[in-house]
Amino acid sequence: MAMNSKSTRNILLVTALAAVSVLSACGGGNDKNNNAGSGTNGGTAGSADKEVTLRLFSNLPDRKSGQGLAEQMVIDNYIKANPNVKIDIETLAEEPFKNKLKAYMASNEALDVTMVHGGAELNTLVQAGYVKELNPAEYEGDTYKFLPGVYKSFTFNDKLYGLPRNSDYEVIYYNKKLFDDNGIKIPSTYAELLEAGKQFRAKGIEPMSMNGKDLWSFAAFFQDLVVRLTGDQNLMLDAVAKKKNFTGDENFTKAAELLAQARDTKLFQESFMTADYGASQNLFTQGRAAMWYMGSWEAGMATNDKLPEDFRNNVNVLKFPVVEGGKGKDTDLLAWNGGGYSLVSSSKHPEEAKKFFDYMMSADQWAKIVWDTGAAVPAQKYELSGKESELQKQLTEVLTGATSTAGSIALDSGTPKFKDDAQNAFGKFFAGGSTPQQLLADLQKAAETQ
């Protein structure tokens, strides 16, 4: 019997050990893969001739067109030049990407390079110490050719934590054919925009498509109005930073009233509050809406052969119209740098990762490829290749003709909590619930409690 209980004890011990090791293997599954992947590295990481596998996490799942293709081309170029490097790419669509990146941050997953969204999103990663600080001096000069002021959304407490890949700015895309066929004037002032909206609505055409479910576009639209009224790119950013007040300011009040006019004259499509990004884009690209308030990153629409030809030939760009009596010009551009890349602190191959990162960000890689393929407008100086689409040329004109830029979108210049609260305020406003004063009070509260 004694023998028996001893053997059960042994069995128990073995089982417990097995259970623990199975569970720990689950938790660290990825680490294990990593070790296996870099097993041939033999502990001499950093040596250029040894095989290295880098892990890149990106929000561009479509590798055959647009920015995804551009990213893939950069990677292929790098691998060609460095045959000892393998690059594991994990890609997810926007929202799942953001969530998984947070999960990676929480578990300190050893990625090497990751795509990041500047502003509030990156701020979370910085606070958690997940991304590495960069030295801006290294990225000066002709290899990189970054435009001035593009680091704003990537800088926290005067330290740089990533590099932008695109210049983003808000414009109004419009379908010229719909304007021409219905004899409606292309608007250059806000009153004309609202008037065009009424005329389109009378004809049963949706005036302007809006991704209302995503909420952020409203904040950009509002920021555009504030800038048109005041000519001051910093007013709204200052309000988020609590240097000014949203409430009791006549410019904010006026802007909120103008926003209410857009709501009340039904400028946006009928179901705009349930339309997400894709839905609002479909409405526009199928020729059912005359305008679409969206960013420069949609330059590829004109060359995307999945869209109707009729649409591609008629899509044009309009600057956000001026407001009557406002101090702002139509060349004051709501431009910022949203997407970019960062180096991850827990990287297993820091030196190789940095090499790849620097290569990717050099002006003749990402910036050149993305411009030549018409996928986006880079944050670096680029030369016109002469093969640009009409839409690209118009977008370039908007950017090069800008007399001032915002540097950051107000929504992203606060904390993630501010972003959530502010978006919710706009949601309440557009769902019909609140007055302009109420909106400003909600924004004020969001800024104060962030």
Added chain:
Amino acid sequence: MQKVFNNKMAIFLFVFPGILLFALTFLVPIVLSAYYSFRDTLSPGTPSAFIGFANYTELLFHDSRFWLALRNAVLLGLGFILIQHPIAIFFAIMLDRLGGKAEKWFRTIFFIPCVISVVVISKMWLSLLDPTFGAFNKMLDSLGLGFLKHAWLGDSSTALISMLFILIWAGFGWGLLFYYAGLKGIPDDMYEAASLDGASGFRLHWRITVPLLSPVITVQITLAMITALKQMETVFLTTNGGPGDSTQFLAVYLYNKAFSASQYGYANAISILFIIVCLLATYLSNKLTRSDATEF
């Protein structure tokens, strides 16, 4: 064999893996959740400060969105109990009466929504209720009811009602199936005896069916409350709590706080209150609907 089961070590050996798994996947997360709910943190593992009950006081006394989400969940639960279940019982009785091939056909048809993926259901209703190209508004038009046309999910005044309708529709088949199974368990001679005594139609069912179904009803009411409280997928996929906050539900709110607003500690406080509310709802619905089991 008997000896093995008398051996405490052996018993422990068999039970231990189960307990370990249960603890690691269930107890530990709850304890961790409680721990994080007292902290001001972006996500697990990031720097954080102990802030006591601050998250809870903020939630309970200053956060109108939390209360709105809770109210919506309670409304949904009541919708399930007062609208979905009576209809389900009615259809279950009809189905039971039908018999033959038709019974099997309709049983399948009613159950179809339950086997369709929630994503498909959400996208389907989003399209059906779309004001520009949705079939629902087109149908109203062709019926001459064009004045009723509406952005059903896009307007804060109708969004919650539309959402309740979708959820009640989607869960209808489950309710029906439970009641139908319960009905099949009621012996026919009960009805025969009752009709000999002169009961018929509605009275027959009120006096015989409903009391005999009461154990099923009790379970169903509890399940309805829990389902309503933990409602997430359909809301997340259709309106994400909007427009404004009109279709905000607890689980969606919790998710947004944790992963969009990066208020991880706050979201954990919500989840702890969430557990308490669920336990309370279960306790109350059991207490209120408890009846002596009917023997037959």
